[in-house]
Amino acid sequence: MKSKRAKWQEGWEMEGREGKDGCAELSFPFPTFHFREGRAIMTRVLPIILCLGAAIMVSVGCGDKKPEGIDENVVATFDGNVITKAQLKDELMKRLKHFPRCDKHQKCPTHGFNHSKCVETEPCEQHSDCDELHEQLENLESLKELVKAMVMKETIKKWVKEKGIERRENVQHGLKHIADEVNLSSLHVKAHEDKINPDEIEVRQYYEENLEKYRGKPFEEVKHEIENTLRKKKEEKYIPKLIEELKKNAVITKNFDLLKVEEPTDSELQQYYNLNKDEYRQPQRVKIQQIKIKIDADTPEEEAKMKAEEALVKLRSGETFETVARQFSDEEYAEDGGKAPDYIAKGSLGEEFDAQVFSLYKGRTSDVFKAGDSYYIVKLLDKKGEEQRSFYEVREQVKEAVTKEKLKSQLEINKNEALFSIHGKRYTVSDFQREFAELSKAQQQRYASFEAKKELIEQMIAKELLLEESHDEMLDVENKEQIEALKEHILSDILHREEVDEKIDMTDDEAKEYYSKNKEQYMQPERAKISYIRIGIGTNEDEEKRAKKKATEAYNRINSGETFAAVAGEYSEDWTAKRGGQIDKWIYQRQDFFHAVAGCAFHNNVFRLKEGEVSKPFEYLHSLYIVKVTEREEKRQQTFEEAKEHVKVHLAAEKHQKRVAELEGELYNRSKLTIYDDALADLVKENKAVSGLR
Structure with a gap:
């Protein structure tokens, strides 16, 4: 069972980042633009708010009574700010939304928020999974943890602002892409809800038209399969059709010629080659x-x-x-x-x-x-x-280099010119250059030619039209909370990288010292090198008998004095047969708990053998094996050089943890948090009494 702290943190992680269930991904016809500053945020838990917020305040001002002049609704003060009961309740309700089925507590169709009148059979009371959550909502310590997390969030936001992270041009550009992706994702979901999901009539019609295909299966049995089939067909057509309609109704101007470069003349090519001959020397x-x-x-x-x-x-x-x-x-x-x-x-x-x-x-x-x-x-x-390659050998390379230079010069001259416009909104050459620079190298190569760039611009226009559509549908308003949450996560991720990751370094001397203190972690387990013969058992009783007979023959020939390699070459059905059954890699005796309990038939048979011994045939994964141990080493201490890479990983993790602890102190000093137990205790009583939470 998860700890209370884990539950709170899980709730926070989910905020603003809910997945969209039951929807296959639609492929919008344009490349993804990568936000380098925040690219790790989707795969990494927000390190400061989530990991520190609930843990760092072990010595904050708690148990204090409020001084004179502090409103009775204030549960905590920090850095000149307050957290009120109402704010804490709002945060509680946010968390309710992110626990399975707990949203049913928010309002009963019959009794509103007064759940004391509800009986167990009513839909609003079918929420047995969240009893533990409510115990936490009515627990003083749990509420303190939530207050600390809220304060840390605000403290970090202030620190991010002081460092000017959000004002950086590349960060602003990246945050815009994040908002765009959220809105496009919502457009995709809305398309599923309104346009793509087939209705009952369509599903039944498809079933009637394909009775032969379903061979008498009842409708209910194949309904879900038909829905997926129809949905996929609609998906393939919906977005292209939508883009086509949006283009017809939009006022769009394009000036592709701003990207067009005149073919370089032979004279220009020859001149460039003469000036840059060293670039075309064959080493x-x-x-x-x-x-x-x-x-x-x-x-x-x-x-x-x-x-x-x-x-x-x-x-x-x-x-x-x-x-x-x-x-x-x-x-x-x-x-x-x-x-x-x-x-x-x-x-x-x-x-x-x-x-x-x-x-x-x-x-x-x-x-x-x-x-x-x-x-x-x-x-x-x-x-x-070393050779000098002739002009004619490298003409195409020279042409490519000259064309790039001419294009670069032309783009600089035209950087403020409108490459295209949609409903009067201008997208300049400079805007295009920025987006192009954020493509992967493979995509940049794909869109290198003039014709390919025209195709890319059409895709950018399609993207902007779809974004306009999402604005028209008010999706940007609906997604505001999610976008703000993602923005906070990304900015905090950048802060974490600058204040933690980039401040970690280590020397070889430090690594050696860590190794000396933790030698027991760097033991090389028992290991062996082997040769083997593998014979497939087959799929029926006759094939199994044949396999066993073949394995017995091979084993007897080895026992009679023939070399293992010769017998393996003749009998083994494995790729190693042509090498006499030999594999060069070491195999290791595992030391973990699962391996000790569950065992591994192959390893167990190998490590029963002494060096030079040959096993009897044994079965493993639908094959019969005969194994010879050609070399064997017992468990031993690894040298520093052998363990060096692992030592560095472990030491880096330790330094990271230490730096995080230092950062905890900085955050604590900034927050100046005081929590008022009497006010929180009052809120606990209210939570127990108010039927909306019970």
Whole structure:
């Protein structure tokens, strides 16, 4: 069961962000413009109001009696402001709306708000899920928590204002997009309610026309399916049709020529090429074979290095590069003997890689070296020197660069000109540039040409017409509360990032100290490397018998002295058969509670074996397995280097928590909150007495 505090916080999280049930998404025909300042808000709980508001005031002025001159309806004072009983009741009613079925308390069709006259069988009393909520509404401590959350909300709003966050141009622009998206979403929901949901007659007509399709099934059984089918058909047509009608009735002017750039002449292209020849030089390139051992959670750095050195020993012992690459390399083209499909340009894989590879002579193999997050062994197959690419080779690239420059210059000149207008409202070239800059890189490429930009403008016009429609439907008024709540969340999110996230840093020395104090957290569990044979059981009794016979034969041949790899190659139905059943990754013995209780047949069978032992055939996930443990390590302490990335994550979380605590203090000092227990106690009595809450 959730705690009281969790319930209050849950109620607050829901405010202004309710989902729309039962509606499939309509796809409006224009790209989404991203608000970078607030892009995380939909997936992150408001950190300060929600997480701090109910917790930070452990030492606020509580239990105080009101001094002379304070109105009897005041339950708290803070920073020159007050919270009254009426304000607190309003907040309570908001929260009632966000708990399942509690909205039925607001008014009884028969007795109004006087629920004392209602009997259990009346609809307004069918709300057994919210008994705990009402206990909280009639509890002094719960009301104190709510007061604190309300005060924190106002304190943060004031801090945001002092920092001038809302006045920033990019923030204002982003907040406008948030409001637009809410209104478009409401238009979508309203379309479902008024236009798209099929009525009973349509559903029955479709059923009668498709009796053969439903093969005698009764109407009630297929009604929901038919409704969804008809709804989908209407959705596909509704928005395009609506946009077409809005365009017919709108006064729209367009001036696409403001974005049109004259084709650059050959002379301009040649001149640009001559001035920027260095941009069109082909850097040194190499053709290579490589063995790449990636450092990751399964292969810590020390192990990756040892694996690479083992591969190098095999190469020095005379094994072919192809054979060793297939056995050791993590590269996607390892099966091709580690041969890179294309030439690799100098600078494309980093300085560490270049220093080792571009100094090799043709046909030579490097020692083991680290570059980025991997260890490498590289054989140089071919090398090409730096070359100047001719004008004719790069003509199209030059043309693209010149066209971009001309367009940039033209847009700057025309930035205040109206690119289009709707009912006299002007949208300038500068407005278009801002929206274009907020598109993803993929979308910018898609709309790079003049014709594509015309298409984008048509989509922007469609969006503006739909927004006008939402205003005409008074949706902007209906959504005002939700938009304001989202706005507060986003501004608080920015404040959190600036006051918490951006003030967290750490050094390697701090990470090492944290590791030393928390070594028990960084134990490497028992692990093993294996080879296996997998034989599918099939779908019937005969296939299962065949599988068991095949598995027994394979196991007996291994016991008779044949190599596991040879038998796996002949019997295994797994992708690893061509590798003798071998997999290079470690598998780990799990230590969590669920694994200990539920177990895992595969892991249990593996970790019963000693290194070099082979299991009897066992069943797991509709297949029979025979497993050989080729290498095994017991549980051990990880080194700092092995645990470093995890240590940094844990330390960052600890620093974040500490910074949040510091911020709590700042907020507390700003709020100067005093809660009057006597006034709250009176409100508790009223809540118990007033039938609207019982």
